[in-house]
Amino acid sequence: MIKLxxxxxxxMGAVHAQTIQAGETPEIKLTAIADCSETRRxxxxxxxxxxxxxxxxxxxxxxxxxxxVLIATPHYLHPELAIKAFDNGLHVLCEKPAGVYTKxxxxxxxxxxxxxxxxxxxxxxxxxxxxxxxxxxVSSGELGSIKRVNWIVTDWYRTQAYYDSGSxxxxxxxxxxxxxxxxxxxxxxxLQWICGMxxxxxxxxxxxxxxxxxxxxxxTAYFEYPNGATGVFITSTGDAPGDNRFxxxxxxxxxxxxxNSLTLRKLLQNEREFCKTSxxxxxxxxxxxxxxxxxxxxPQHTGVLNAFASHILHGTPLxxxxxxxxxxxxxxxxxxxxxxxDKTINIPFDEDLFLQELNKHRGx
Amino acid sequence: MIKLxxxxxxxMGAVHAQTIQAGETPEIKLTAIADCSETRRxxxxxxxxxxxxxxxxxxxxxxxxxxxVLIATPHYLHPELAIKAFDNGLHVLCEKPAGVYTKxxxxxxxxxxxxxxxxxxxxxxxxxxxxxxxxxxVSSGELGSIKRVNWIVTDWYRTQAYYDSGSxxxxxxxxxxxxxxxxxxxxxxxLQWICGMxxxxxxxxxxxxxxxxxxxxxxTAYFEYPNGATGVFITSTGDAPGDNRFxxxxxxxxxxxxxNSLTLRKLLQNEREFCKTSxxxxxxxxxxxxxxxxxxxxPQHTGVLNAFASHILHGTPLxxxxxxxxxxxxxxxxxxxxxxxDKTINIPFDEDLFLQELNKHRGx
Numbered sequence: 001m002i003k004l005x006x007x008x009x010x011x012m013g014a015v016h017a018q019t020i021q022a023g024e025t026p027e028i029k030l031t032a033i034a035d036c037s038e039t040r041r042x043x044x045x046x047x048x049x050x051x052x053x054x055x056x057x058x059x060x061x062x063x064x065x066x067x068x069v070l071i072a073t074p075h076y077l078h079p080e081l082a083i084k085a086f087d088n089g090l091h092v093l094c095e096k097p098a099g100v101y102t103k104x105x106x107x108x109x110x111x112x113x114x115x116x117x118x119x120x121x122x123x124x125x126x127x128x129x130x131x132x133x134x135x136x137x138v139s140s141g142e143l144g145s146i147k148r149v150n151w152i153v154t155d156w157y158r159t160q161a162y163y164d165s166g167s168x169x170x171x172x173x174x175x176x177x178x179x180x181x182x183x184x185x186x187x188x189x190x191l192q193w194i195c196g197m198x199x200x201x202x203x204x205x206x207x208x209x210x211x212x213x214x215x216x217x218x219x220t221a222y223f224e225y226p227n228g229a230t231g232v233f234i235t236s237t238g239d240a241p242g243d244n245r246f247x248x249x250x251x252x253x254x255x256x257x258x259x260n261s262l263t264l265r266k267l268l269q270n271e272r273e274f275c276k277t278s279x280x281x282x283x284x285x286x287x288x289x290x291x292x293x294x295x296x297x298x299p300q301h302t303g304v305l306n307a308f309a310s311h312i313l314h315g316t317p318l319x320x321x322x323x324x325x326x327x328x329x330x331x332x333x334x335x336x337x338x339x340x341x342d343k344t345i346n347i348p349f350d351e352d353l354f355l356q357e358l359n360k361h362r363g364x
Numbered sequence: 365m366i367k368l369x370x371x372x373x374x375x376m377g378a379v380h381a382q383t384i385q386a387g388e389t390p391e392i393k394l395t396a397i398a399d400c401s402e403t404r405r406x407x408x409x410x411x412x413x414x415x416x417x418x419x420x421x422x423x424x425x426x427x428x429x430x431x432x433v434l435i436a437t438p439h440y441l442h443p444e445l446a447i448k449a450f451d452n453g454l455h456v457l458c459e460k461p462a463g464v465y466t467k468x469x470x471x472x473x474x475x476x477x478x479x480x481x482x483x484x485x486x487x488x489x490x491x492x493x494x495x496x497x498x499x500x501x502v503s504s505g506e507l508g509s510i511k512r513v514n515w516i517v518t519d520w521y522r523t524q525a526y527y528d529s530g531s532x533x534x535x536x537x538x539x540x541x542x543x544x545x546x547x548x549x550x551x552x553x554x555l556q557w558i559c560g561m562x563x564x565x566x567x568x569x570x571x572x573x574x575x576x577x578x579x580x581x582x583x584t585a586y587f588e589y590p591n592g593a594t595g596v597f598i599t600s601t602g603d604a605p606g607d608n609r610f611x612x613x614x615x616x617x618x619x620x621x622x623x624n625s626l627t628l629r630k631l632l633q634n635e636r637e638f639c640k641t642s643x644x645x646x647x648x649x650x651x652x653x654x655x656x657x658x659x660x661x662x663p664q665h666t667g668v669l670n671a672f673a674s675h676i677l678h679g680t681p682l683x684x685x686x687x688x689x690x691x692x693x694x695x696x697x698x699x700x701x702x703x704x705x706d707k708t709i710n711i712p713f714d715e716d717l718f719l720q721e722l723n724k725h726r727g728x
Contacts, residue, residue, distance in 0.1 A: 148603065150516060154613075159638065162645025202566065204586060204594065210639060220594055222568060222584055230568065230584055232596055239512065239613055240635045241651045249518075249603055271604045274523065275574060281526025287605045344706070 002091070002309045005032035005066035007057045007081055008073035009040040012095055012122075016070055016301060017048055024302045027309035034060040057081065061088040068093065068118070068312065070305075074168065075100050075176050079108035082322075086115035093120045093308045096185040098325025100176030101358055102333050103351045109323045119322030120308045125186040126193060126319050127303040129294035130262045134248070134255055135194045137264070137292075144251025144270060149195050149223070149231035155242030156183040156235060163213050170213035172362035178215030179237050180205070180332040188328035189320070191233065195248060197327060198223035198231065202344040203335035210238025221335050253287070262292040366455070366673045369396035369430035371421045371445055373404040376459055376486075377436035380665060381412055388666045391673035398424040421445065425452040432457065432482070432676065434669075438532065439464050439540050443472035446686075450479035457484045457672045460549040462689025464540030465722055466697050467715045473687045483686030484672045489550040490557060490683050491667040493658035494626045498612070498619055499558045501628070501656070508615025508634060513559050513587070513595035519606030520547040520599060527577050534577035536726035542579030543601050544569070544696040552692035553684070555597065559612060561691060562587035562595065566708040567699035574602025585699050617651070626656040 004020070006013050013033070020030040033044050034054040041053050054060040061069065061084060068091035071081045079099040082092045092112070098121060099105040112119035125131060137143060156179060168174025175182055203221035210217050217238055223231040236242070246257040253266040267274075267285040274285040299306070303319060310316045330347060333354050338345045340357050368384070370377050377397070384394040397408050398418040405417050418424040425433065425448060432455035435445045443463040446456045456476070462485060463469040476483035489495060501507060520543060532538025539546055567585035574581050581602055587595040600606070610621040617630040631638075632650040663670070667683060674680045694711060697718050702709045704721050 148518075148598075148600070150598070152514065154512075157646075157648045159642040159645055159647060160640050161643050165645050202568075202586075204566075204588075206592075206594070209592065218594070220586055220596060222566075222586065224568075228570075228573065230570070230582070232584060232598065234512075234514070234596065236512070238635075238639065239618075240631060240638070240648050241618060241629045243611075243618075247607075254603075254605060254607075265605045267604060271602075274604070275602065276524050278523040279525050281523055281529050282521075283523060284521045284604050342708070 001027055001029045002312050003031040003065060003067050004028050004070060005034065005060050005068070006030065006070045006072060007034045007060070008071065009033055009035040009037075009044055010072065013070070013072035014043075016072065016305065017044070017051075019302055019305065021048060025305045025309065027313060028305060031065040032060050032063060058084070061085060061090060066090060068308070071095060074174065075181065079104040082108045082119070083111040086111045086117055089115075089117070091118040091308075091312050092322060093122060093304070094322060094325065095122045096189070096325065096328070097181055097332075098322075098329050100181065101351070101355050102326055102329050103355050105326045105329055106351075109326060112322055118308065118312045118318070120304065120311070120318045121320040121322050121325040122301065122304055123186065123189050123320035124300040124304050125190055127297070127299045128260070129297050130257060130260055131190050131194065133262055133292055133294040134257060137255060138194050138248060138250070143253050143255070144272070145227055146195055146225065146229045146248060146250050148229060148249040149191070149247070151187065151191060151232070151246040152234045153184070153187050153244045153246070154234060154236045154239035155244045156237045157240050157242050158211070158237040160211050163211050170211070170215045170217075172215060172358065175215070176358070176362070177332065177336065178207075178213065178217050179235055180216060180219060180335060183237060184235055184332065185328050187233075187235070188331045189324075192327040192331060193324075195231070196225065197330070197347060198225050199347055200224040200344055201331070201334040201338055201347065203338040205335060205339035210236070216339075219335060221338075255292075262294065264290045264292050266290055365391055365393045366676050367395040367429060367431050368392050368434060369398065369424050369432070370394065370434045370436060371398045371424070372435065372437035373397055373399040373401075373408055374436060377434070378407075380434055380436065380669065381408070381415075383666055383669065385412060389669045389673065391677060392669060395429045396424050396427060422448070425449060425454060430454060432672075435459060438538065439545060443468040446472045446483070447475040450475045450481055453479075453481070455482040455672075455676050456686060457486060457668070458686060458689065459486045460553070460689065460692070461545055461696075462686075462693050464545065465715070465719050466690055466693050467719050469690045469693055470715075473690060476686055482672065482676045482682070484668065484675070484682045485684040485686050485689040486665065486668050487550065487553050487684035488664040488668050489554055491661070491663045492624070493661050494621060494624055495554050495558065497626055497656055497658045498621060501619060502558050502612060502614070507617050507619070508636070509591055510559055510589065510593045510612060510614050512593060512613040513555070513611070515551065515555060515596070515610040516598045517548070517551050517608045517610070518598060518600045518603035519608045520601045521604050521606050522575070522601040524575050527575050534575070534579045534581075536579060536722070539579070540722070540726070541696065541700065542571075542577060542581050543599055544580060544583060544699060547601060548599055548696065549692050551597075551599070552695045553688075556691040556695060557688075559595070560589065561694070561711060562589050563711055564588040564708055565695070565698040565702055565711065567702040569699060569703035574600070580703075583699060585702075619656075626658065628654045628656050630654055
C-alpha cells in the first residue's frame with residue numbers, strides 16, 4: 001500500500017478522498033490531507049476518520065505520514081508544490097492542468113526527473129476506452145498518415161452563475177485562463193496524445209464573449225502538423241446545445257468520435273495511391289462504415305489512482321506520465337500567445353515572452 | 365418566350381442546351397450558340413437542330429437572334445462577355461463564379477445596373493429546399509442572432525486524372541484558382557446568402573497539397589461577422605471519404621445541414637437569457653431535436669433558367685440577382701489574399717492589391 005496525502009480539498013480533492021475511502025483503490029491508504037481553509041479542514045475531520053488534517057502542506061509533507069501526494073490545488077500552485085514534494089522524497093500525482101505556463105512546468109519536470117520518483121498527471125480521460133482505441137488505431141499506422149483533424153468541443157456550457165460562484169474563477173490571477181485552462185486540458189491532452197503535437201498554431205481567443213469574465217470563453221484554433229496535416233479545435237462555454245465531435249482523417253479512412261462512440265469510415269484502398277492512379281477524375285475509393293468496438297472500460301479517476309499506486313509498488317505503467325502534462329499547456333499557451341500577438345505561433349515558442357504577456361494580463 | 369443564346373458549349377453549356385431542348389423550360393427558346401471550338405460547334409450542329417451556330421460571340425450578340433444570353437465560358441471571361449451583352453441590349457444569365465476577381469465583377473455589376481436589363485447568376489443550389497429553408501429560418505429571426513457557423517465541405521474529391529484532363533484546369537491563368545473558385549462558389553454563395561457577409565477572414569490555402577497543381581486544393585478559413593459571431597469553412601478536393609456538414613448555432617438553437625437533411629436542435633429558452641438568469645452554474649436550457657420539413661422541391665438549373673425567363677417576361681423574382689455574384693468572390697478573394705499576405709483580411713479589402721497579387725500568380 002502507498003500512503004497518500006492530498007493537498008487541496010476543493011471539489012476534486014474531496015472526490016478523490018471519497019473514492020479512496022470507499023475502498024476503490026486497494027493499494028492506496030489516505031493518511032493525510034492539507035488545506036488552507038478551516039471550513040474544508042473541518043469537513044475533512046468529519047468525513048475522513050483516521051486521516052490526519054493539516055493546515056500547512058509543508059508540515060504534511062514532512063510528517064512522515066505520506067510517501068506520496070496528490071496535488072489538487074489552484075492551477076498556479078501545481079508546479080511549486082510538486083517540486084517541494086520531490087524535494088521531500090514524495091511521489092506526485094498532479095491534477096490537470098500541469099500549471100499555467102510552460103516555463104514553470106519545465107522546472108517541475110526537471111525536478112521530477114532528478115528525483116527519480118514517480119510523477120503522474122490526472123489525465124483520467126485517457127482511460128476512456130474510446131480514446132484509448134483512437135490512440136491505438138492512429139499509432140498502429142494501419143490507417144496511414146493523418147491528413148486532417150477537427151475537434152469541435154462546445155459542450156462545456158456554463159452559465160454566468162458558474163463564473164460568479166468563486167472570485168478566483170475565470171481570472172488571470174486566479175485560474176490563469178478560461179475555457180482553455182479550466183475545461184479543455186483533457187481535450188488538449190487527448191488531442192496531442194492521439195495526433196501528436198502541431199508545429200504551428202493560429203488561434204482566435206474571445207475574451208468575455210458570452211459571460212462577464214476577463215478571460216476567454218470562446219476559441220477557434222487552427223494547427224499545422226509536422227507532416228503538413230491541418231486541424232481545427234473549436235471550444236466555448238457559451239454554446240447550447242453544444243457538440244463534441246472529434247474527427248481524424250487519415251490516408252485509409254476517417255475516425256469519428258461522437259457521443260462517446262467511435263465510427264471508422266474505412267477506405268478499401270489508400271487515398272494517396274488512389275488519387276495518383278485512378279483514371280476517372282471523379283471516382284472515389286470505396287468506403288465502408290464500421291462501428292469500432294472497444295473493451296468498454298472507462299475507470300477514470302479511480303483508474304489513474306490505481307495505476308499510480310501500482311507504478312510505485314510494482315513498476316507497472318502509469319496512465320499519464322507527469323512530464324506529459326506540458327504538452328496540453330504548450331497548446332493552450334500557444335493559443336493565448338497567438339491571440340495576444342495576432343499572429344501564427346511556431347512551436348516551440350518563446351516561453352519567457354509568454355510569461356511576460358501573462359503577467360501583463362494578471363496585473364503583475 | 366425569350367430567345368436565348370448560349371456562349372460556351374463546354375460541359376455546363378451543353379447541359380443547359382439539352383435541358384432547354386428537352387422542353388423543360390417552356391418560356392425559353394434556344395436560338396443560337398457560340399463556341400470557339402470547331403469540335404463543339406460541330407457537336408452542336410448535330411445535336412441542336414434549328415439552333416444557329418456561331419464561332420464568334422460578337423456576331424451572335426449582334427445577330428438579332430437573341431434577346432438574352434447564358435454565359436458558360438471559362439471564369440475570367442464572364443464579366444467582359446456580360447458587359448458586351450448589356451452593351452448589345454441583351455439580358456444575361458451568368459454561370460458561377462461571377463468572375464475571378466472582384467474588381468472586374470464590379471464593372472460587370474455597374475454595366476448591368478446602367479443597362480436596366482435582367483441580370484441573373486446560376487446559383488442553382490439556392491433552389492434546394494433545404495438551403496431555402498435554412499435561409500428562411502435564419503432570416504426570420506425566430507432563432508435570434510447567429511453565434512457560430514461551421515461548414516466542413518470536404519466532399520469535393522477529385523483525383524489527379526481530373527486535374528490532368530484539361531491544361532487550363534487548376535491554373536491561375538486558366539481558372540484563376542482551385543477548389544475555392546471551381547468547386548466552392550455555390551457553398552460560398554449559400555454561406556453568405558444564409559448567414560450574411562463576415563467582416564474579417566483569416567484563411568490558410570494550401571497549394572498543390574494533394575495533387576500536382578499550382579493552385580489550392582485544401583483550405584481552412586476563419587471568419588468574424590459584424591455581430592462578433594465566428595465561423596470556419598473547411599474544404600478540400602483531397603479528402604475521402606469527405607463530409608458536408610453545415611451548422612449554424614443561434615441564440616435559440618442550432619440548425620444542422622447534413623446529408624441534404626436539416627435538423628433543428630431547438631432551445632425552449634433563449635440561451636443568452638438563460639445564461640444570465642440561471643442560478644445553476646452547470647444547467648443548460650432544455651433542447652428538443654426536430655427534423656425540419658421542407659417543400660422538397662429542388663429544381664436546380666432548370667429552376668434558375670425558368671425564373672430568368674419569367675423575370676424578363678413577367679417581372680417575377682430571380683433565384684439569384686446577378687449583382688449578388690460578387691459576394692462569394694469577395695469571400696474567396698479574401699481567402700487568397702489572407703494566405704498570400706499571411707494575415708487577417710478585413711472586408712472590404714484593397715481590390716487593386718488583390719489583382720496585383722493575382723497577376724503575379726498568373727505570371728502577368
